[in-house]
Amino acid sequence: MKNVKVVVVGAGVVGSSTALCIAEALPNCSVTLMAERFTPDTTSDVAAGILMCSPFPDIPLAQQQKWFKESMKHLLTIAQSEEASEAGVLLSSGWQLFASVPAEKKPFWSEFVLGFRTMTDQELKRFPNHKFGQAFTTVKCECSNYLPWLEKRFRKAGGQIVIQKVKNLQELSTQGYDVIVNCSGLGARTLVDDSQVYPVRGQVLKVHAPWLQHFIRDVGGQTYIYPGMHSVTLGGTRQVEFIGEHEQADDWRLEPDPGDSQDILERCCRLEPSLRRAKVLGASVGLRPSRKNVRVERELLQLGGRQVPVVHNYGHGGWGVTLSWGTALDALILVKQCVYQRLTNAKL
Numbered sequence: 001m002k003n004v005k006v007v008v009v010g011a012g013v014v015g016s017s018t019a020l021c022i023a024e025a026l027p028n029c030s031v032t033l034m035a036e037r038f039t040p041d042t043t044s045d046v047a048a049g050i051l052m053c054s055p056f057p058d059i060p061l062a063q064q065q066k067w068f069k070e071s072m073k074h075l076l077t078i079a080q081s082e083e084a085s086e087a088g089v090l091l092s093s094g095w096q097l098f099a100s101v102p103a104e105k106k107p108f109w110s111e112f113v114l115g116f117r118t119m120t121d122q123e124l125k126r127f128p129n130h131k132f133g134q135a136f137t138t139v140k141c142e143c144s145n146y147l148p149w150l151e152k153r154f155r156k157a158g159g160q161i162v163i164q165k166v167k168n169l170q171e172l173s174t175q176g177y178d179v180i181v182n183c184s185g186l187g188a189r190t191l192v193d194d195s196q197v198y199p200v201r202g203q204v205l206k207v208h209a210p211w212l213q214h215f216i217r218d219v220g221g222q223t224y225i226y227p228g229m230h231s232v233t234l235g236g237t238r239q240v241e242f243i244g245e246h247e248q249a250d251d252w253r254l255e256p257d258p259g260d261s262q263d264i265l266e267r268c269c270r271l272e273p274s275l276r277r278a279k280v281l282g283a284s285v286g287l288r289p290s291r292k293n294v295r296v297e298r299e300l301l302q303l304g305g306r307q308v309p310v311v312h313n314y315g316h317g318g319w320g321v322t323l324s325w326g327t328a329l330d331a332l333i334l335v336k337q338c339v340y341q342r343l344t345n346a347k348l
C-alpha cells in the first residue's frame with residue numbers, strides 16, 4: 001500500500017526529471033505526473049538541449065556547480081550506454097566564441113565538461129570577427145527523444161500520468177495529494193501567483209546539414225549552430241528588453257516570425273558559410289521560463305482546510321535542460337523531508 005501521495009505539476013524536462021527521481025527513490029510513495037501539456041508540446045521540446053549555463057546572480061556558485069555536475073554525470077552515463085540513441089543523449093564538441101577577451105576566461109562549469117581549453121590562434125583563424133574562444137565537449141540532449149524516454153522510465157518505476165490543467169493548488173489538496181511539487185515553468189505565474197517569472201521568447205530553425213559535426217556558439221551575438229541527432233539547430237533570439245538593470249519581457253508570440261528566421265539564418269551563415277546550401281526543415285518558438293533566480297525551495301501552504309507542503313522547482317530560463325537533473329535531485333531532498341514529516345506527524 002502506497003502511503004504518501006505526491007503530485008508533480010509540469011511535464012517539461014524539469015517536471016519529468018523530478019517525477020522520475022522521486023518515483024525511483026521513494027517506491028512507497030504514489031507519484032503522479034500531472035500537466036496540461038506533455039511532449040512534444042512543451043517549451044523543453046523547443047530547446048537545443050546543449051549543456052552549458054549562465055550563472056544566476058544570487059544563488060551560491062557552489063550550488064550551481066553541483067547542479068551542472070549532477071546533470072552532466074547523469075547525461076554522460078546515458079550517452080555512454082546502449083540507451084543513448086533511444087534517450088537522444090549524445091556528446092557534442094565545438095567552439096564558443098567571443099568578440100573580445102572576456103574578464104572570466106573560464107565559465108563556472110568548465111571543469112565538468114570534457115577537455116575544456118582555450119582555442120588556438122590556428123583554430124580562431126576561420127572566425128576573423130572573434131578574438132577569443134573556448135573548445136570543449138559537452139552533452140546535447142534531444143528532448144523529442146529524452147522526454148518520452150524519461151516518461152517510459154517513470155512508468156516503469158510505478159509512476160502515473162494525468163493530462164490536466166491545474167487551476168489552483170487547492171484542487172490538488174482536495175484530490176488528496178499529500179505533497180505538491182511545482183515544476184510548472186512559466187505556468188507558475190498564475191499557478192502560484194509569481195510575477196517574478198516572465199517569458200523570454202526564443203526562436204530556432206532546424207536545418208538539414210549532416211556535414212556539420214561541431215557546434216559554434218557566438219556568446220555576444222546570441223547566435224548558435226548545434227548539430228544534433230536529427231538535424232542542426234540554428235539560433236537564436238532572446239526577445240527581452242532591459243529597463244535599467246532589469247529584464248522586462250512581454251512577447252508571448254508562439255508562432256515563428258519570418259523576419260527572425262531570416263535573421264537567424266544570415267547570422268549563422270556568416271559563422272558557417274556552408275549553411276547557405278542547407279535545407280531549412282522548419283522553425284519553432286519557445287517561451288523560456290525566466291526568473292532572476294531559479295526557485296528550488298519548499299513551503300507549507302494552507303490549502304483547502306489543511307496544511308500541505310509544496311516543493312517548488314521552476315524558473316530555469318534558458319538553461320532548464322542543463323540544470324534539470326541537478327535541480328531535480330535537490331527537489332527530491334526537499335520532498336523526502338516533506339514525506340518524513342508527514343509520516344512522523346501521522347504517527348502522533
Ligand SMILES: Cc1cc2nc3c(=O)[nH]c(=O)nc-3n(C[C@H](O)[C@H](O)[C@H](O)COP(=O)(O)OP(=O)(O)OC[C@H]3O[C@@H](n4cnc5c(N)ncnc54)[C@H](O)[C@@H]3O)c2cc1C
Pocket residue numbers: 009010011012013014015034035036037038042043044045046047048049050051052164165166167183184185186187188191201202203204235236285286287288289314315316317318319320321322323
Ligand atoms: C529556443 C530555446 C532554446 C533553448 N535551448 C536550451 C539549451 O540548449 N539548453 C538548455 O539547458 N536550455 C535551453 N532552453 C531552455 C529550456 O527550454 C527551458 O529552460 C526548459 O524547457 C524549462 O523546462 P520546464 O520543465 O521548467 O518548463 P516547460 O518545458 O515549459 O514545462 C512546463 C510544464 O508545466 C505545465 N504546466 C504549466 N502550468 C500548468 C498548470 N497550471 N497545470 C498543469 N500543467 C501546467 C506545462 O503544460 C508543461 O508540461 C532553450 C529554450 C528556448 C526557448
Ligand SMILES: O=C(O)CCC(=O)C(=O)O
Pocket residue numbers: 048049050202217224235236288317318319
Ligand atoms: O544559448 C545557447 O547557446 C543555447 C541555447 C539556449 O540555451 C537558449 O537559446 O536559451
